[in-house]
Amino acid sequence: MTITINGELIRSAAPANKKKSWHTKPQDPQISLSKPGHLNVEEVMSVLDIPLIVLCARVAYGLVPKPDGYDPCPYWRIETIRKFLLR
Numbered sequence: 662m663t664i665t666i667n668g669e670l671i672r673s674a675a676p677a678n679k680k681k682s683w684h685t686k687p688q689d690p691q692i693s694l695s696k697p698g699h700l701n702v703e704e705v706m707s708v709l710d711i712p713l714i715v716l717c718a719r720v721a722y723g724l725v726p727k728p729d730g731y732d733p734c735p736y737w738r739i740e741t742i743r744k745f746l747l748r
Contacts (some may be wrong), residue, residue, distance in 0.1 A: 664692060664708060664746075682740075694743045699736040708742060 692704055700708065706716055709725070719725040726745050728735035 664694060670704070694739050696739065698739050700742055701734060701736055701741060705737055705742065708746075 668741065669701055692735045694708075702713070702716070705725075706713060707728050709716065711719070714747060720727055726737065728737070730736055
């Protein structure tokens with residue numbers, strides 16, 4: 662997965678040498694953090710590369726910013742995640 666902020670590459674996961682499987686893995690979304698908008702829970706999990714249970718725990722302990730709103734599901738503004746990643 663590639664994440665860009667203002668055209669700069671922040672993180673790129675190199676493919677690991679894994680055993681081939683007949684199952685297909687969903688591809689990570691291409692998320693640009695240089696444009697305004699919102700990120701849903703799945704996108705934040707993908708950007709931070711953590712599972713849902715860890716995301717919930719980190720939000721509860723204040724290690725990850727709380728969602729900026731609920732519509733009806735939680736979402737974060739891209740500016741909030743960008744500031745969190747660059748701190």
